Amino acid sequence: MAAKPSLKNKGRGKGPKGSSSSTSSSSSSKYELVKEWTNWSLKKAKVATQYGFIPLIIIIGMKSDPKPHLFQLLSPV
């Protein structure tokens, strides 16, 4: 019951505001969206690099000529 009046208020408050400053709010929200996306992608890139950088070097190294054996990779000698 308490939620309903607040929702109505929100709707009324937004109406006139929205029509006059629709472009600025949409551009600012676009900027916010871009920032959020870049933050999300940077976080995922950081996790991917942390887990995948050393395996990437190992894969590239094992494919180079002359191809080393898996045994050479794992043995301590």
Add this chain to the structure above:
Amino acid sequence: MADLLPPLGTAQTDGKTKVDEKVDYSNLPCPVPYEELHREAIMSLKADNFEGLRFDFSKGLNQKFSLSHSVMMGPTEVPSQSPDTTIKIPTAHYEFGANYFDPKLMLIGRLMTDGRLNARVKADLTDRLVLKANGQLTNEPHMSHAMFNFDYMGSDYRAQLQLGNSALIGATYIQSVTPRLSLGGEVFWAGVPRKSGIGYAARYDTDKMVATAQVASTGTIAMNYVQKISDKVSLATDFAYNYLSRDVVASVGYDYILRQSRVRGKIDSNGVASALLEERLSMGLNFLLSAELDHKKKDYKFGFGLTVG
């Protein structure tokens, strides 16, 4: 007697013009990179002294690919509130590393047991453009750093653009002015502590000596001079002054490169004397001894290590 003097004078000037070649200003050599301006001085004066035990084992699988295992045990310093006391916490860690060296691509990765990754990439995008990336990624939030550098090497100049995380942008430029003198400058803008800076550097080198000077708007003025006395011996001296925080440090160091060993040491105006010995016991086996005595703070650090491969 008056007859003798003019012939001697002319003979001397003839000898001198033969020795001084005409400087070809359109064909100057490429200067050293801006961040390596004082590399000879750094080798003597900023040797990596360590404390504790260090063991590095490096195994090559290939000409290009190698793995490395290193163990480090010793106290590590923790920044403390008062500048007089140093807090040391004994730690031990193991680091696994993989390296790939190609003429066009170099990848170096080091992973520690606590999840910290230290990654370096150097890729030749074209003949003259090089991309370098450097990152330290940790599990703790907001403690990771990454930096990307684009280096362009011209015929007698080098330009570099740096992009770092938390909005750091920098650019450096260095140009050969004569075959021995090169001048450069740098500009950077940091987003998080909102500040920007500009700096200038100059380097003069001959076969026997190298002198460099750097001035920056962050307040540092640094000058160093390295004299190469022979193939085996070089001496270096350094003077750094910060005009904003009024810190002055002067140091003198030496670097002896002998057949089986290399000794580097320095003494400081802060009362710090340090030395590093690297001895080649046999093929592929190196023994390291490091000592650093800080008489002002009464902090004495000794380390020993072994490097295999």
